Amino acid sequence: MFSKKRAFAVTAIAAGAALVLAGCAGGSEDAPDAAPTFDPNEEVTLDLAFWGNDVRADLYNQAIEAFNEEYPNITVNASFLGFPEFWEKRQTEAAGGNLPDVMQFDYSYLRQYSENGLLHDLDPYLGNIIDTDPLSENILGIGVVNDTTYAIPTSTNAWGMYLNPKLLETTGVEAYEGGGSWEDYQDWMAEVTDAGGGSVWGGTDYTGRIQNFEIQQRGKGEDLFTDEGEPNFTEDDLTEFWESGQAIRDGIGVSAQTLEEVYPKSGFDAALTTSELTWDNFGAGYLGNLGEGYTELGLVAPPITEEGAKDLYLKPSMLHAIAANTEHPEAAATLVNFLINSPESGEIFGTNRGLPASETALEAAQLDPLGQQIAEYEASIADRLGDAPPVPIVGYGSLEEKFRQLGQELGFGTITVEDAVSQFFAEMDVVLNQ
Template identity: 80%
Template sequence: MFKIRTRRAALAAVAATASAALVLTGCAGGGDEPAATYDPDEEVTLNFAFWGNDVRAEMYEQAIAAFNEEYPNITVNSSFLGFPEFWEKRQTEAAGGGLPDVMQFDYSYLRQYSENGLLLDLEPYLGNIIDTEPLSENILGIGVVNGETTGIPTSTNAWGMYTNPKLLEEAGVDEFAGGSWEDYNDWMAEVTEAGGGDLWGGTDWTGRIQNFEVQQRAKGEDLFTEEGEPNFTEEDLAAFWEQGSEIREDGTVITQQRLEETYPLSGFDSALTASELTWDNFGAGYLGNLGEGFTELGLVAPPVTEEGAQDLYLKPSMLHSIASTTEHPEAAATLLNYLVNAPEVGEAFGTNRGIPASETQLEGAELDPLGQQIADYEESIADRLGDAPPVPIVGYGTLEEKFRLLGTELGFGTLTVDEAVEQFFAEMDVVLNQ
């Protein structure tokens, strides 16, 4: 199999064969189909869209400038918006058939756009124009919808647990040493007792759908099947929420009322709790909100439901996709490959988009201490990493928010577990059948 050229090899190849068409061949996804090709002498203009701010825009400018050193005949017109406005514009463009050639893409929208035929199947370009060697099978599988690869992750994050070493030292309690969910509850109770009413061990973890997902995956069951059907029962959900009853009632975790007073900050970045189960890319935000005096965080694996289970997975911080209507699929795939794999892009972004999913891009990134800590954490949980779950169902974000709101009501004591389960399944029925 011929691998995609490195930047240095590519420059040499272009210099030697400036007037010849560049033919990139590969085994992955190729079969008997003709190899994907890109003619370096062809003048091509691509539209590229991303969400972000001026800081990210400067990073993309640097990355695209490096891209144009290698591909001077591909002009890239980039544009960006805030996250909500980005998707509002994509919906308008999708209705009119005018999506950008290449797009930064969010995981929660991947199924919707893929099933509507709006995204290009990248399979013919994998292993030739799009280098797959620096990307693990787990990472490549993240972008597969109904058997078609419609997105390539640029970066990853994983579910983990942040802790606050400074607060733990002041309370005289050691770091959570790992163990079961019951062990975690006991540790939180120890912190809360030592905190004397000013510090709690953590928040009611049954209010997050991701912790329910971790426990279900420990049993070998994702929350939803490939067909988008629920893969859990009312009894499963009731049993999960019941695990939070005791820690809510005995004061182990911070009260819901206290959390409401700190909103929009969480108990963790308000320095009121010593731990928080969340995605590992939240660390920079926590440090920023904690402010002066807090210079480091702990990052450990979530509690274990069943020893040896592959209950965790790498989730894309974002992906890159190509519109199915692009008139230049080979050139678009060339740009996508560069944005995902090039070390120059890693140098431009660092961890702005998360920990780079590509080994070659990770090599180019200069990781700050927190970024290195996250990278080390993801390496440390390798034995617990399984295949990513099926791409989220259309409307998953609505269900995630409903789960959180019901967890809030359980915290206030305004709902019983049975009532919460009934409401969640009613909401899920609406989402799945809309």
């Protein structure tokens, strides 16, 4: 589900970048001077919109029912669509200034909507209507754009390495322990590939994922982009990164042609590779694709670029935001707080929206074994977690896809590293200056 969502997001973000969204009143200029409070006796109707399927819709209905037991005077009208349709409708509503009061929100759109004045400033509600005690500073910082909080994460994920213990057993190679250097990881991949006899590989060319470039840059103390949206890396940085994957492309990793044959599965969930660097919420999808006989996976930390660096961070699986055009911001903030922080919300949603970001919701969630494993993993990398990078630039999704495509061409040998770097910087120039 996540991978499909990301694919749709590339198209939607590219289209959205060309759309001039109508600015709405709101933001910090409309924030009340005193700490706002909600009058529980006021009759209020709120529109709530989210993406998902019938399963998630049923969970939201249960959450709204629990919310109304505490706030019977707030009527919540909920609606949902698939991910691409959800954003198509939001674009239309944004142009007309009639976005839903409360929206499930995607990280990739946060800068676009907030900078166009379409989202309400949440800072006045933090610490009063919206309880911040169960939310860490790292998590609260995720929804900040230009020093203003516009959204609160419902759930989080982090970059990690999944391992296939069942497939590893066939090679006789011990599981990768996590951490270590990138060279250590490549050496381990080579050992697995040698033992795999042409049917099992240690992994894929991780230099095809922009996230691996990102954590290496963060290991050096640099995010990919500055707070002002300017690139924070050079052509030499990217050249060095892509050149570091040459040994993997030369045979340590599964070939680009083999990956093409199993697409849309990856080498990992096609049971060809024993490791995969990816977001930790991909585990359920991997188990589903691997099928019968696969009941568990390993999950360890990715390699380390610089010891002690805060290279990893928590990314929101999704967030909740309030429209700037809402007529009932206090009631909307009350609903957001319930959907994120309440024990009832944690118990109802579990890990449907990802690992709950709120401690109170997480404590109430009934985690399945994989959910518990992810929770333990995120706790284990606490020392490596730094502040989330600046909210993605408008058009980041198209850059992420371009990075993947160039990585694929490098795998096929149809392009040189020099040409790949040149093409990526040309694409980035277009995105940043559109």
